[in-house]
Amino acid sequence: DAVRRGGVPRAAxxxxxxxxxxxxxLPYDRAFLRRRPHEVSGGQARRVALAAALASAPRLLVLDEPTAGLDDGLAWELRELLEETVREEERSVVLVSHDPQWVGSLADEALRLEAGRIVARGAPRTVWADGPGAARERDTDRAAPRAGGLRASGLFAAPGRGAPVLRDVALTVAPGTCTAVLGPSGAGKTTLARVLAGLLRPAAGTVAWEEPGVIRQERAAAVQLVAQDAYGALNPRETAERALTRPLTALRGLDPDRAAAEARALLARVGLGAGVLARxxxxxxxxxxxxxALARALxxxxxxxxxxxxxxxLDPDTxxxxxxxxxxxRRADGVTLVLVSHDLAAVARCADRVVVLDAGEVVESGPAREVLRQPRHPVTKALVGRRRAA
Known part of the structure; x- marks a missing residue:
């Protein structure tokens, strides 16, 4: 549709x-072209949106968080693409981003907004400070786990009717620990997250919840997914207060007054004020x-x-x-974490173990410090190497 609106004849x-x-x-093949939005990864969805925007050969592109959900390699490939389109096609680009390093490598001028006001304007280096510093070393203290873990084996899964995105995936998540899942865009990370959360039934393989005494109905509340697409995950007709009080009353049995108070406390915990409740x-x-979305999961x-x-x-500080x-x-309450991320600094801050996916298969796994400092597989080396080079 975007191509036809751009004036291209049907035959072309x-x-x-x-x-x-x-x-x-992105590939041009029948299997990929038949996928619906929920059947592609977050990074692939963003690239499809960019392709649609380029279809009409616009003079101005306004890109809102174009690198969110992309691995470092794709983010820098996107930078090269934008630089090429600006240079060769005389196109202007407005970038909205939380990534000061990426913006600084591409933008001619930057504006910094705080609380809806422009507080600085000029060259990117002077407007936006460098990104967050090196990740801190993690403490080795661990809370006594009150939570369960899970063990997955032989997983094959696809978000639609196409070929499996996951191929014979196996991993173990110990109670009270954090396991990070890394990999390039399209590796199958989001599909794995949905399978582990019980939202997508695998075509083959098992996911065993390891907590004695927990029945199937309780597991639905025990495992919560915080999705990459928060807009799609939240009901557009519900206020934030309704989104929070519904699980508080239905799953935890709080009365309306206590649920309202807890909703405010949860928003405060994730850095939001009570003014968000009515929106x-x-x-x-x-x-x-x-x-x-995170507060709702909590x-x-x-x-x-x-x-x-x-x-x-999110911006770096948030x-x-x-x-x-x-x-x-994880430390205080013993909540078990599975962290799907392209943010190696975040992984280094809190992950105990790392699992690396590529083309739907586990290509490397091990203790986080070991994998990040001495990666063995070429895909892991590329992911870690790009971050070090940046």
Missing amino acids: APERVAELLARVR RPGALSGGERQRV AAGPRMLVCDEVTSA ARGIVDLLDEL
Whole structure:
């Protein structure tokens, strides 16, 4: 549709689509073209959106968090693509981003907003300070786990009817620990997150919840997914207060007054004020929606959180705060964490173990410090090497 709106004749549309997909590093094949939005990874969805925006050859591109959900390699490939389109096609670009390093490598001028006001303007280096510093070393203290873990084996899964995205995946998540899942965009990380959270039934294999005495109905509340697409995960007709009080009353049995008080406390815990309660998702920023989604997951009193790129739409300071909160939940409350992320700093801050996916298969796994400092597989080396080079 985007290509046709750009004035391309019907007969020439397939060739133009193939060209656009190639520019954003996506395949042009029947299997990929038949996928629906929920059947592609977050990074792939963003690249499809960029291809659609380029279809009409616009003079101005306005890109809102274009690198959120992309691994470092794809983020820098996108930078090269934008630089090329600006230079060769005389196109202007407005970037909205929380990534000062990426913006600084591309932008000619930067504006810094705080509380809705421009507080600085000029060259990127002078406007936006460097990104967060090196990750702190983690303490080795561990809370006595009150939560359960899980063991997955032989997983094959696909989000739709196509070929499996996951192929014979196996991993163990010990109670009260944090396991990080890394990999390039399209590796199957989001599909794995949905399988572990019980939202997608695998075509083959098993996911065993390891907590004595927990029945199937309780597991639904015990394992909560914080999705990458917070806008899609939240009901657009519900206020933030309703999104929080519903699990507080239905799953934890709180009366309305206690649920309302707890909703305010949960928002405060994720760095939001009570003014957010009356607002619907469409009236929230991307970062605010992500934090409301996290607060909603916490409202269920989970024993395990599966977090899919929860920091991708957040500025560096807020992202660090959310990672610290997740680490606190693990240490103080024994909540088990599965952290799907492209943010190696976040992984280094709180992960005990790392699992690396590529093309739906586990290619490397082990203690986080060992994998991040001495990666063995070429995919892991590329992910870690790009971050070091940056």
